[in-house]
Amino acid sequence: xxxxxxxxxxxxxxxxxxxxxxxxxxxxxxxxxxxxMRVEFPTRRGTxxxxxxxxxxINEGEVxxxxxxxxxxxxxxxxAIIGLLEPPGRIAGGEVRLGGRRxxxxxxxxxxxxxxxxxxxxxxxxxxxLNPLYTVGHQLIETIQTHTDLSESQARKRAIELLAEVxxxxxxxxxxxxxxxxxxxxRQRVVIALALCVNPRLVxxxxxxxxxxxxxxxxxxxxxxxxxxxxxxxxMLITHDMGVIxxxxxxxxxxxxxxxxxxxxxxxxxxxxxxxxxxxxxxxxPMVGHDLDRLTQIEGSMPRLTEIPPGCPFNPxxxxxxxxxxxxxPELIPVEETQVACWLYDENEGATxxxxxxxxxx
Amino acid sequence: xxxxxxxxxxxxxxxxxxxxxISFALFRFTGDPVNxxxxxxxxxxxxxxxxxxxxxxDSVPVQFINFIGNAAKGEFGxxxxxxxxxxxxxxxxxxxxxxxxxxxxxxxxxxxVPMGVYTGLKRHAALSRVFLTVSLIGISLPTxxxxxxxxxxxxxxLGWLPTFGRQGVVDLGVWQTGLLTxxxxxxxxxxxxxxxxxxxxxxxxxxxxxxxxxQRTDYIxxxxxxxxxxxxxxxxxxxxxxxxxxxxxxxLQVGSLLAFSIITETVFAWPGMGRLFLQAIQFVDIPxxxxxxxxxxxxxVMINLTVDLLYYAVDPRLxxxxxxGAAH
Numbered sequence: 001x002x003x004x005x006x007x008x009x010x011x012x013x014x015x016x017x018x019x020x021x022x023x024x025x026x027x028x029x030x031x032x033x034x035x036x037m038r039v040e041f042p043t044r045r046g047t048x049x050x051x052x053x054x055x056x057x058i059n060e061g062e063v064x065x066x067x068x069x070x071x072x073x074x075x076x077x078x079x080a081i082i083g084l085l086e087p088p089g090r091i092a093g094g095e096v097r098l099g100g101r102r103x104x105x106x107x108x109x110x111x112x113x114x115x116x117x118x119x120x121x122x123x124x125x126x127x128x129x130l131n132p133l134y135t136v137g138h139q140l141i142e143t144i145q146t147h148t149d150l151s152e153s154q155a156r157k158r159a160i161e162l163l164a165e166v167x168x169x170x171x172x173x174x175x176x177x178x179x180x181x182x183x184x185x186x187r188q189r190v191v192i193a194l195a196l197c198v199n200p201r202l203v204x205x206x207x208x209x210x211x212x213x214x215x216x217x218x219x220x221x222x223x224x225x226x227x228x229x230x231x232x233x234x235x236m237l238i239t240h241d242m243g244v245i246x247x248x249x250x251x252x253x254x255x256x257x258x259x260x261x262x263x264x265x266x267x268x269x270x271x272x273x274x275x276x277x278x279x280x281x282x283x284x285x286p287m288v289g290h291d292l293d294r295l296t297q298i299e300g301s302m303p304r305l306t307e308i309p310p311g312c313p314f315n316p317x318x319x320x321x322x323x324x325x326x327x328x329x330p331e332l333i334p335v336e337e338t339q340v341a342c343w344l345y346d347e348n349e350g351a352t353x354x355x356x357x358x359x360x361x362x
Numbered sequence: 363x364x365x366x367x368x369x370x371x372x373x374x375x376x377x378x379x380x381x382x383x384i385s386f387a388l389f390r391f392t393g394d395p396v397n398x399x400x401x402x403x404x405x406x407x408x409x410x411x412x413x414x415x416x417x418x419x420d421s422v423p424v425q426f427i428n429f430i431g432n433a434a435k436g437e438f439g440x441x442x443x444x445x446x447x448x449x450x451x452x453x454x455x456x457x458x459x460x461x462x463x464x465x466x467x468x469x470x471x472x473x474x475v476p477m478g479v480y481t482g483l484k485r486h487a488a489l490s491r492v493f494l495t496v497s498l499i500g501i502s503l504p505t506x507x508x509x510x511x512x513x514x515x516x517x518x519x520l521g522w523l524p525t526f527g528r529q530g531v532v533d534l535g536v537w538q539t540g541l542l543t544x545x546x547x548x549x550x551x552x553x554x555x556x557x558x559x560x561x562x563x564x565x566x567x568x569x570x571x572x573x574x575x576x577q578r579t580d581y582i583x584x585x586x587x588x589x590x591x592x593x594x595x596x597x598x599x600x601x602x603x604x605x606x607x608x609x610x611x612x613x614l615q616v617g618s619l620l621a622f623s624i625i626t627e628t629v630f631a632w633p634g635m636g637r638l639f640l641q642a643i644q645f646v647d648i649p650x651x652x653x654x655x656x657x658x659x660x661x662x663v664m665i666n667l668t669v670d671l672l673y674y675a676v677d678p679r680l681x682x683x684x685x686x687g688a689a690h
Contacts, residue, residue, distance in 0.1 A: 084586055116589030123587070128580035131599050132679060142598075143588045178678040194588060 029100040030057035031234050032081070032202055037094035037104070039073070039080050039258075048305040050076045052258040053094065055332065058202065063225065063235040065249030065266065067242060067281070069302050073258035074238045078204045080104075081236075082119050083111040099201070117147045120195035120203040120233070122224070125211040126187035130179035136163070136190045137175035140197055147198040162193040166223060185216040192224055196231055203228055204236045209244070221248055242285050246270055254278045257302060257313035264338025274340040276318045312343070320344060370670060374663040379430070381659040385652035386429050390422070395442050395648060416440065438653035443645040448653045451638060456657075457538050458528055459627070459634035463619045465541075465550060466558035471612065474562040475601075478569025483596060485574070493566065500563035505622055509556040509629035516552060523552050526631035553630040557623060561615045568611055572604035579603075605676050613669035617662045 039051035051073040058064045066074045079085050081096050083104070096104040103114060115121070123129045131139060140159035144150055150158060156175070163171035166189040179187055188208065195203055205224060209217035225248045228235045237249060245252050245266060253263040254275065262275040273279040283296030300317040303309060309316055315325040324343045332339040333346055389395075395416070396409050413419050416439070417428060432438065438448035477497075481490040500508075517525035530545025531538045540546030576582060577600060585595045624636030631637075635654060642650035673680050 082587060084583060112589050112591070114589070115587055121584070121587035123580060123584055125580060129584040131581040131585065131603070133602050133677060134599075135678075142590065142594065146588070146590050146594070180679050191584070194584075 029097065031060045031062075031099060032058040032236070033095075033097040033100075034077075034081065035095045035097070037077070037080060037096060038092045039076050039085065039089060040092040041089045043088075045306070049092075049308075050089065050258050050305060051080060052308075054255075054258070054260050055094075056253050056260060056263055058234050058236060060201070061229070061232055061234055062251065063228070063237055063249045065245035065252040066236060066238045066255060067240060067245055067252060068255035069240065071302060071305075072255040074240075074255050075206050076258075077255070078121070078206050078236060078238050082115055082121055082204060084115075084121075113147075116143060116195075116200065117198055118200050118202065120197075120200035122188075122191055122195045122203065122205040122208045124207040126184055126191050127211065129191050130187060132179055135176050135178055136182070140175070140190075140194060143194055144197050158197070159193075162197055163190070165227065166190070166193045168193075184212055185220060188212060188220050189223065192220070192227065196227055196233065199231050200233055202234045202236065204238070206238045207240070208237075209241075210239070217244075224248075242270070242281065254281065257308050258305070259313060259341065260332065261314065261342070262338060262340045263332065264336075268337050272336075274335055274338060274345065275314075275342050276320050276344075277314045312341070366674075367667075367671075370667050374667060377663055378656070378659060381656055382430050382433060383426075385655045386426050388652045388655075389425075389429075389648050395646070399442050399445075433653070433656060438656075439649040441642075441647055441650050443642065443647040443650070448649045451650065452635065452653065452657065453536070454538070455633060455635045455638045458540070458632060459620070459623055459636060461540060462550065462554055462557065462623055462626070462632060462634060463616065465554040466556075467561070467612075467616050467619055469554060469558040470561035470565055470615070473558075474565030475569055475608070477562075478566040479573060479596065479601060481566065482570040482573025482577070497563035497566055500559045501567075503559075505556060505560065505625050506629050508559055509553070509626055512552050512556055513629070524549050525552075528633050553626050553632050556629070557619060557626045560622075561619065564611065564615065565608065568608060569601075569604055572607055573600060576600045576603045602676070606673060609669055609672045609676065613665050613672075616665050620658060620661055 034057065035055050036053045037051060037055070038049065038053055041048040041050055054073070054077060056064070066077065068074050076085070076089070080089075080091050081103075083106075085091070091104050094104070095102055098114065098118060103111060106114070130136065134142075137156065137159055140162060141152065141155045144155040144158055145152070148155070160171045160175055163175060168174050168186060168189055174182075179190070182190060192208075195205075203224070208224060209220050212220060221244055224235070224237075227233075235248075237245070239245060249266045251264060252266045252269050253260050254269070254277065255261070256277050262269060262273070262278045269278060270282060273282045277298070280296060280298035284298065286295055298317055303313060303316070309326070310329075311327050312318070312321075312325040312330050315321045318325065322343070328343070330341045330343050330346070332341050335345045396404075396412050396418070400408060400412060417425060420428070429439075436449055438452070440446065441448050441451055444451065477493050480487075481493050484490050513525045516523045528540055528546070528549050530543035530547075530549065531540045532542045532546070540550055582595060582600055585599050590599075623632075623634060624639060626632065627634045627636035628640060635657075638650060639654045641647070642654070
């Protein structure tokens with residue numbers, strides 16, 4: 001264990017609040033619960049903390065968008081959940097629970113059974129995600145047979161159905177073709193079919209459209225959304241495209257410097273962003289029908305992992321920064337329907353900042 | 363596919379013709395074989411008769427056409443040294459060399475690939491370091507030193523294995539094999555290992571480097587994310603992707619195994635083609651030398667053809683590019 005683990009005592013109230021939010025209305029645990037997960041990379045010049053005490057949950061069938069700039073720790077969070085961190089990266093603290101069962105400390109063989117079977121994953125680049133030496137059918141059948149008892153011919157039938165489902169024409173012929181015989185968009189459809197082939201309960205889509213042509217990005221997102229809804233799979237949609245989030249996600253988590261700064265229902269976060277960073281992020285999205293000469297810009301850039309300032313990591317760029325932000329790290333504070341990691345919303349600061357809004361909840 | 367093979371065969375014939383010209387040129391530039399064969403006391407009549415018999419009185423183009431024609435029929439003329447047809451000499455020595463090369467190539471593959479996979483997958487294991495250190499010896503010691511060391515250890519000190527020659531040979535008519543008896547194997551194992559050691563370490567290091575490379579690719583990460591079994595990922599997905607470079611190098615190496623077998627055969631007094639060739643050089647036995655040259659060229663051409671065909675079997679992308687059958 002790293003000595004930098006913060007004492008639990010200090011953060012008890014915030015942790016409780018987060019814990020409550022992770023229970024759905026029926027009282028049963030959410031599908032995925034991530035609690036105070038910390039991802040570290042030991043390097044020669046000290047330990048880098050790529051994901052710092054991140055807590056969130058995803059309910060059954062829900063789409064959670066995860067946004068943030070490059071290097072904010074979005075992909076790292078996704079990889080950590082499924083146990084695929086590149087060594088020497090490791091989960092140094094916290095818990096990941098799937099359906100109430102802890103999965104971050106499972107032995108290899110057990111986490112392997114969860115991958116694909118319960119948590120599917122879609123990666124960024126469909127051109128390199130498929131093994132060039134095998135037909136798409138081989139890769140589908142292999143995955144299906146790894147996780148089920150289907151025979152070769154049944155698995156093949158299932159694979160053809162899946163290809164049809166993801167919108168590949170003439171699937172019974174295309175199944176015997178190699179990845180290089182498919183276009184980029186078609187390959188991402190194959191990747192989605194592979195991620196969904198044994199009906200996982202959760203799909204982690206790590207920037208699934210970033211490497212694709214703009215004209216087919218929308219198609220792929222729509223397809224992913226539709227299929228996950230039909231298969232009853234929840235989605236963790238990692239992206240830096242707020243437009244995609246706005247269209248597909250139910251809730252959104254905004255990440256900055258390896259931390260979640262704001263999480264809440266997507267409409268609430270977009271219309272009424274509370275964290276100054278989210279606010280700036282929303283301001284920087286061009287919108288049709290708005291007559292702005294210039295988009296808002298957040299001054300400066302995200303700090304490197306080696307240079308994260310004490311207190312709130314956003315404090316050097318924050319327009320509303322005050323003294324406390326430079327020393328104390330804010331935890332997620334429930335405000336209306338969302339949770340925000342910002343001292344502006346702390347009860348004790350209510351008098352000094354941002355009108356009465358922060359005082360209204362507690 | 364068919365067009366490709368035909369094209370390659372045509373190229374092969376062209377290469378063989380060029381090698382034929384070079385082999386033939388050996389006869390023209392290396393003195394008069396008649397002196398060597400008959401000695402200084404022979405009479406002019408004897409010399410003339412021999413010249414006539416060897417076909418040395420014909421014009422150069424006629425000689426060349428005869429040479430190529432005979433070579434195509436598998437006839438390479440008379441050995442100056444032994445006075446027997448060269449093809450007979452080859453028929454008695456070729457099986458020894460082929461078996462030696464075949465067994466050592468197999469050793470190199472069967473030991474080298476698993477070692478490469480192991481060191482590639484378990485980079486920090488103690489055994490991996492041992493393998494890598496030992497492989498340095500294999501890669502840096504010359505073949506003859508290894509051969510002599512092995513003779514010293516296993517033949518002289520331990521007395522486990524015979525130190526020279528090839529015995530326990532079973533005659534199968536056209537082919538004399540040493541692979542059917544224990545005695546045959548006991549004679550074969552040391553020279554084969556000596557010959558294999560360099561290739562083995564080369565293959566091991568190559569497979570290791572390729573495995574490390576492939577481990578980093580997205581499709582391996584995606585295969586892991588799909589929950590495939592380790593076995594399927596390591597051997598099905600990763601190893602297969604390392605095969606193309608391994609095949610390339612292996613093809614080249616089988617060729618050089620044939621060439622390096624000269625040294626190993628000399629060290630172990632192995633009655634193969636390499637020894638035949640060395641004796642031929644000492645005696646300026648041109649027909650043997652030139653047919654050795656052509657035979658080796660033939661092997662190289664065939665190996666390259668096989669390598670090209672194996673590429674096609676392994677990598678579907680190559681099939682699409684040359685045949686233009688891709689549906690992009």
